[in-house]
Amino acid sequence: MGAIFRRELKAYYASPLGYIVMAVFFCVCGISFTGTYSAGNASLSNVFSIASVVVFLLTPIITMRLLAEDKRQKTDQLVLTSPVSLTGVVLGKYFAAVVFFATLLSVLVVFQIIFSVVATPDWMVFIGSLVGLFLMACALLAIGLFISSLTESQVVAAVCSLAVSLFFLLISMFSSFISTLIKNTIVTQIVDYVSLFNRYNDLVTGVIDYSNIVYFISFVVVFLFLTVRVLDKKRWA
Amino acid sequence: MIEVTNLTKRYGSHVAVDNATFTIHDGEILGFLGPNGAGKSTTMNIITGYLSATSGSVKIDGYDILTAPLEAKKRIGFLPELPPLYLDMTVKEYLNFVYDLKKVKLPRRPHINEICRLVKIQEVYPRQIKNLSKGYRQRVGIAQALVGNPDVLILDEPTVGLDPKQIIEIRNLIKLLGKTHTVILSSHILSEVQAVCERVIIINQGRIVVDNTPENLSRIMSDDHSIIARIEGPRREIMAALKSLKGVKSVQAAGAGGYGQEYIINPIVGYDIRRALFSLLAEKNWPLLMLKSSEMTLEDIFLRLTDGTADTAALEKALQARGDKPQEAGGQPAEEEETADFAKGEAAEAEQSQAEEEAK
Ligand SMILES: Nc1ncnc2c1ncn2[C@@H]1O[C@H](COP(=O)(O)OP(=O)(O)OP(=O)(O)O)[C@@H](O)[C@H]1O
Ligand SMILES: [Mg+2]
Numbered sequence: 001m002g003a004i005f006r007r008e009l010k011a012y013y014a015s016p017l018g019y020i021v022m023a024v025f026f027c028v029c030g031i032s033f034t035g036t037y038s039a040g041n042a043s044l045s046n047v048f049s050i051a052s053v054v055v056f057l058l059t060p061i062i063t064m065r066l067l068a069e070d071k072r073q074k075t076d077q078l079v080l081t082s083p084v085s086l087t088g089v090v091l092g093k094y095f096a097a098v099v100f101f102a103t104l105l106s107v108l109v110v111f112q113i114i115f116s117v118v119a120t121p122d123w124m125v126f127i128g129s130l131v132g133l134f135l136m137a138c139a140l141l142a143i144g145l146f147i148s149s150l151t152e153s154q155v156v157a158a159v160c161s162l163a164v165s166l167f168f169l170l171i172s173m174f175s176s177f178i179s180t181l182i183k184n185t186i187v188t189q190i191v192d193y194v195s196l197f198n199r200y201n202d203l204v205t206g207v208i209d210y211s212n213i214v215y216f217i218s219f220v221v222v223f224l225f226l227t228v229r230v231l232d233k234k235r236w237a
Numbered sequence: 238m239i240e241v242t243n244l245t246k247r248y249g250s251h252v253a254v255d256n257a258t259f260t261i262h263d264g265e266i267l268g269f270l271g272p273n274g275a276g277k278s279t280t281m282n283i284i285t286g287y288l289s290a291t292s293g294s295v296k297i298d299g300y301d302i303l304t305a306p307l308e309a310k311k312r313i314g315f316l317p318e319l320p321p322l323y324l325d326m327t328v329k330e331y332l333n334f335v336y337d338l339k340k341v342k343l344p345r346r347p348h349i350n351e352i353c354r355l356v357k358i359q360e361v362y363p364r365q366i367k368n369l370s371k372g373y374r375q376r377v378g379i380a381q382a383l384v385g386n387p388d389v390l391i392l393d394e395p396t397v398g399l400d401p402k403q404i405i406e407i408r409n410l411i412k413l414l415g416k417t418h419t420v421i422l423s424s425h426i427l428s429e430v431q432a433v434c435e436r437v438i439i440i441n442q443g444r445i446v447v448d449n450t451p452e453n454l455s456r457i458m459s460d461d462h463s464i465i466a467r468i469e470g471p472r473r474e475i476m477a478a479l480k481s482l483k484g485v486k487s488v489q490a491a492g493a494g495g496y497g498q499e500y501i502i503n504p505i506v507g508y509d510i511r512r513a514l515f516s517l518l519a520e521k522n523w524p525l526l527m528l529k530s531s532e533m534t535l536e537d538i539f540l541r542l543t544d545g546t547a548d549t550a551a552l553e554k555a556l557q558a559r560g561d562k563p564q565e566a567g568g569q570p571a572e573e574e575e576t577a578d579f580a581k582g583e584a585a586e587a588e589q590s591q592a593e594e595e596a597k
Contacts, residue, residue: 003337007323014325078321078381081285082338083311235289237248 001084004092005099008066012100017065021058025104028054033111042119044111045204048129051108052200055137056169060161062101063144066093067227068157080235086228090145094224097141105134125206132203135216136196140165142223149230172197238263239284239389239419244293246279246443253279255443256293261436263388266415268434268451269423276443277423278318281393284421285315297389311339314387316395320378324367328358328377331366332384341385349384355410356380357403371398379407383414390414392422396429408433464504464530466514469497470523476500478517484508497526 012018032047070076079089108130115121144161151157171178172195179188192198196219199212239261246254254276261267269277282288284295286302286309295302300309323331332349341348353359356376361369366377375398382390395411396404411420411433424430430437431451439447447454468475472490475498479488484504491499504510511528518525 003334006337007326007334011323011325073322073324074317074319075321075323077282077287077315077317077319078335079338081287081310081313081315082335083307083340084338085307235287 001088001092004079004084004089005096008093008096009099011065012062012096017061018100021061022104025051025054025058026107029107029111037114042115042121044108044115044121044126044129047108047111048133048204052133052136052197053169055133056140056165057162059101059137059140060144060147060158060165062097063141063148063161064154064158065148066097066145067148067231068151068154071152072154080231086231090224090227090231094142094145097145098138101137101141102134105130108133122206125204128206128208129204131208132200132212135203135213136200139196139216139219139223140168142220142227143168146223146227146230149227168194168196171195238296238298239421240294240296241280241284242294242296244280244283244295245291246276246283246288247291252443254283254290257440257443257445258293259438259445259448261419261421263419264416265436266411266420266422266434268430268437269421269440270425270427270430270437271423271440272425274442275440277440278393279443280440281315281391281421281423282317285313285391286310287315287317311385312388314382314385314390316378316382316390316392318393320374320381322366322374322377322381325365327365328353328362328369328380331377332380335381335384339385343386348386352380352383355383357406372400372403375399376403376407388418390418390420390422392420394424395422396424396426404429464502464510464514464528465491465499466502466525467497467499467527468518468523468525470521472498474521475523478521479514482510482513482517484510484513497524499527 012021029047029051032050033044036043036046067076070079080086084092112121112123112126116123143164144157147161147164148154148157151160171191175191175195175198178191182188196216199215202209202212241257241259244254244257245252257280259267269280271277279288283290284297284302286295286306289303295309297309297312300312302309323334326334332352333345336345336349353362356379358373358376358380361373361377366374369377375395379392379395382392390411392411396407399407408429411422414420415433415435422430422433435450437447437449437451437454438445476488476490479485479500479502485508486503486505488503489501491501502510502514514528515525
C-alpha cells in the first residue's frame with residue numbers, strides 16, 4: 001500500500017495534469033481572493049463558495065488515471081500479482097488522490113493567514129469550511145476512483161465522473177425545489193441523502209456537526225468497498 | 238513447487254483452459270508450448286492470481302492462491318505477456334517501486350544492482366522507460382520478475398523482442414535460475430523450449446496434449462527412422478543398389494536439384510544401414526553429399542500434435558509404456574557445460590564493457 005501510495009502521489013507531480021489541476025485551482029481561488037481582499041472583506045466565504053464548485057470539476061481529473069491507466073498499460077498485472085491485498089491497492093491509490101487534493105487546500109490556509117494579519121477573521125467558520133470542502137472532495141474522489149475501476153480509458157473515466165459529480169452538484173442545488181415539487185417523503189429523503197453539497201453548506205456555518213462528518217466518511221467507505229469489489233469481480237470475468 | 242489441479246477457465250461458453258492438472262517440482266524448468274490462443278497466458282495468469290479459475294486449484298509451495306493469496310504471491314515473480322511497465326518512471330524508480338511493492342527484505346542497492354547486471358540494463362538504468370526500445374523494455378520486465386528473488390518464476394514469452402545475443406543470454410540466465418528456482422516459461426519457439434526446459438507441456442485449445450521431456454518426445458514420435466541421403470551418380474543404378482542393400486525396406490527418390498539426387502531410405506526396424514551404405518557408395522565411387530536421419534524435430538511433433546490429426550491418446554500410451562518419467566531425463570553433463578558457457582559469456586561481457594569504458 002505504501003509503495004502504491006508513493007508512486008501515485010509522485011505521478012501527480014510528474015505529469016502536466018497535476019500541474020494543470022493545481023494551476024486551475026490556485027487561479028480561481030486567487031482571483032476570488034483578490035476580489036474579496038480589495039473589497040475590504042476579511043472573509044473567505046466567497047472564495048470557498050467558488051472553490052467548492054471547482055472541486056466538482058477537478059476531482060474527476062484527479063481520479064481518472066488511477067485504475068483505468070493501470071488496466072490499459074497492463075501494469076495491473078504487476079500490482080495485482082504482488083503480495084498486496086486489493087484493499088491495500090485501492091487505499092494506496094485513494095490516499096494518493098486525497099493527499100494531492102489536500103495540498104491544493106493549502107492555498108486557502110495561506111489566504112486565511114493573510115487575512116488574520118490585516119483583520120480578525122472568524123476561524124471557526126474557516127475551519128468548518130475547510131473541513132467541509134475536504135470531506136466533500138474525499139467523497140467525490142472515492143466516486144471518481146470507483147468509476148476509474150470500471151473502464152480502461154482515462155477519458156471515459158473522466159467524462160463519467162464529471163457527469164456523476166455534476167449530477168450530485170445539481171441535485172444538491174435543486175434539492176429544495178425538488179422537495180416542493182414532489183411531495184413524497186421517500187424522494188425527499190433520497191434527494192437529501194445524495195445532496196453532498198448541502199452537507200458541505202451545513203459545515204460552512206462553522207458548526208461542526210458530527211453527523212455530517214459521518215455522512216461523508218460513510219460515502220467514502222461505500223465507494224471504496226465497491227471499488228474493491230469491482231477489482232475482485234474482474235478476475236472472475 | 239507448483240501444484241495445479243483440474244484447472245478450468247471459461248470465458249462465457251468459450252473454454253480457455255480445460256481441466257489442466259500438473260505439478261512442477263523445485264528446480265524444474267517447465268516449458269509451455271502451444272499455438273496462439275491455446276491458453277498459455279491464461280493458465281499463467283491464473284497461477285499468479287491475476288485471474289481466477291472457473292474451477293480447480295493452484296498451490297504455490299502449499300499455499301492456495303485463492304485462500305492464501307499473499308503468501309502465495311510472495312513466492313512468485315511474474316513476467317506477463319506485455320511487460321507491466323510504468324512508462325512515466327525511470328528504470329531506477331520502477332525497480333525501486335517494485336522492490337517496495339513486493340516488500341522485499343534483501344538489501345536494496347546490491348539486490349537491484351545484481352538484477353540489472355544479470356539482465357544487462359545498467360546502461361539504461363537512469364532513463365525513462367517510455368524512451369526505451371522494445372528489447373530493453375522486455376529486459377526491464379524480466380528484471381521486475383526477479384526482484385525479491387522469488388522461488389517461483391513465471392515468464393510469459395520471456396525472449397520476445399530480444400536480439401539474438403540477448404536471447405541466448407536470457408536463456409542461459411533462465412537455466413541458471415532454474416537450478417534454484419521453479420520456472421515456468423511459455424514460448425512459440427520450439428528450439429528455445431528444447432534448449433532451456435527439462436520438461437515440456439504442450440497445450441492445444443486449452444487442453445494439455447503432452448507432458449514429457451523434449452528428448453522423449455522427439456524420440457517417440459519418430460518411429461520410422463528413415464534416412465535421407467543425397468548421392469551423385471546414375472539414378473537408376475543407385476536405386477537398384479540401394480534396394481539390394483541388406484536391411485533396406487524401401488527406397489524413394491526425392492528432390493533432385495543442385496548436385497545429385499536425394500533418396501529416402503526406409504530400413505527395416507532394428508537395422509542401422511549407414512555403414513553398409515558407406516561401403517557400397519565407396520566401392521562404386523558414388524559421392525555421398527549428405528546424409529541425415531529424418532528424425533522428427535520438436536517442430537514436427539508440435540505441428541502434428543496441434544493440427545488435430547495426431548492420435549494423442551495413443552501417443553500418451555506410448556510415452557507411458559516406455560516408462561519415461563520427465564524427471565529422469567536429466568542431461569546432467571550437458572547442463573554443466575551450459576553453466577560453463579554462461580560463466581564464459583559473463584566474463585567476455587565484462588571484458589567487453591570494460592573495453593567500452595576505456596574507449597570512453
Ligand atoms: N478476456 C477474455 N475474454 C474472452 N476470451 C478470452 C479472454 N482472454 C483470453 N480469451 C481467450 O482464451 C483463449 C486463450 O488465450 P491465451 O491468451 O491464454 O492464449 P495463449 O496461449 O497465451 O496465446 P498466444 O500464444 O497468442 O499468447 C483464447 O482463445 C482467447 O481468445
Ligand atoms: Mg499468450
